[in-house]
Amino acid sequence: MNQLNGKTVLITGGNGGMGAATARRLAAIGAHVAVHYRSKPEIAHALVTEIIQAGGKAKAFNAELSDVTQVRSLFAAVDSQMGGIDIVVHTAAMGIFKPHADITDNEFETVISNNIRAGFYVLQEAARRVRNGGRIITLSVAGTVSPVAMAGLNNGSRAAIDQMILSLSKELGSKNVTANVLALGLIDTEQLLRTVPEFLRTQVISQTPLARMGHPNEVAGTIAFLVGPDGGFITGQVIRLTGGLI
Numbered sequence: 001m002n003q004l005n006g007k008t009v010l011i012t013g014g015n016g017g018m019g020a021a022t023a024r025r026l027a028a029i030g031a032h033v034a035v036h037y038r039s040k041p042e043i044a045h046a047l048v049t050e051i052i053q054a055g056g057k058a059k060a061f062n063a064e065l066s067d068v069t070q071v072r073s074l075f076a077a078v079d080s081q082m083g084g085i086d087i088v089v090h091t092a093a094m095g096i097f098k099p100h101a102d103i104t105d106n107e108f109e110t111v112i113s114n115n116i117r118a119g120f121y122v123l124q125e126a127a128r129r130v131r132n133g134g135r136i137i138t139l140s141v142a143g144t145v146s147p148v149a150m151a152g153l154n155n156g157s158r159a160a161i162d163q164m165i166l167s168l169s170k171e172l173g174s175k176n177v178t179a180n181v182l183a184l185g186l187i188d189t190e191q192l193l194r195t196v197p198e199f200l201r202t203q204v205i206s207q208t209p210l211a212r213m214g215h216p217n218e219v220a221g222t223i224a225f226l227v228g229p230d231g232g233f234i235t236g237q238v239i240r241l242t243g244g245l246i
């Protein structure tokens, strides 16, 4: 099924765990995929090669998203080189899990830069450039409504972007553009293992009815539904992918 034939999608953090899974899934249903990356160009280029060898269309683009000039250049390059932008999936962000009292000034600035500043610039360009009938999705965390210890700065920075995209859904409805948040529980990626301490993962899994982490392909599948024709009446929603965790 080529539900996304003729659609161009920009995936920020496209060489990350969930970004790459989403790139593969959307390319497999016909989308032309712009794989954004910041570092590790070899992963982004290998992913593009893999998609092309499987019969899809993809191209890699580099940008630091906390730099407004680079974000504007990225969107302009995707727009001109891929013939427009229909879908933006913003996965790029960072996680930090520390007691509030121990967070350094430098860590605070890094989270503000990578999560809030970058998210603001991406959503602003998405609002300007996504074509009529398009889709915008951001990845967030279930913890914005189900707080856990050591995650206040992380979750607060995501909540800021949640509010921006939910407001955008009101502004862009007249263009038939949908805008939604996917609020994630634990998803089994390398980033999770690197940033969330094991005791916290065990604690969250023990409170999760499905008693496991999610898989990046389950996130990619949900995104494929939301950006496809069947997702066209869903907008302004925070959709929770948590294995039942309230």
Ligand SMILES: NC(=O)c1ccc[n+]([C@@H]2O[C@H](COP(=O)([O-])OP(=O)(O)OC[C@H]3O[C@@H](n4cnc5c(N)ncnc54)[C@H](OP(=O)(O)O)[C@@H]3O)[C@@H](O)[C@H]2O)c1
Pocket (backbone or CB within 6 Å): 012, 013, 014, 015, 016, 017, 018, 019, 037, 038, 039, 040, 063, 064, 065, 066, 091, 092, 093, 094, 095, 113, 114, 115, 118, 139, 140, 141, 142, 184, 185, 186, 187, 188, 189, 190, 191, 192
């Ligand atoms: N895994 C989970 O359980 C879970 C749960 C809730 C939410 N999330 C969120 O879901 C998203 C995807 O997670 P993931 O596991 O796929 O993460 P990941 O593998 O770490 O991928 C994140 C990507 O974002 C990029 N990035 C971050 N800040 C950037 C910036 N300022 N400019 C450009 N690129 C930037 C990273 O680039 P670099 O490689 O250069 O750093 C990386 O490619 C993240 O926002 C994560 O916080 C994850």
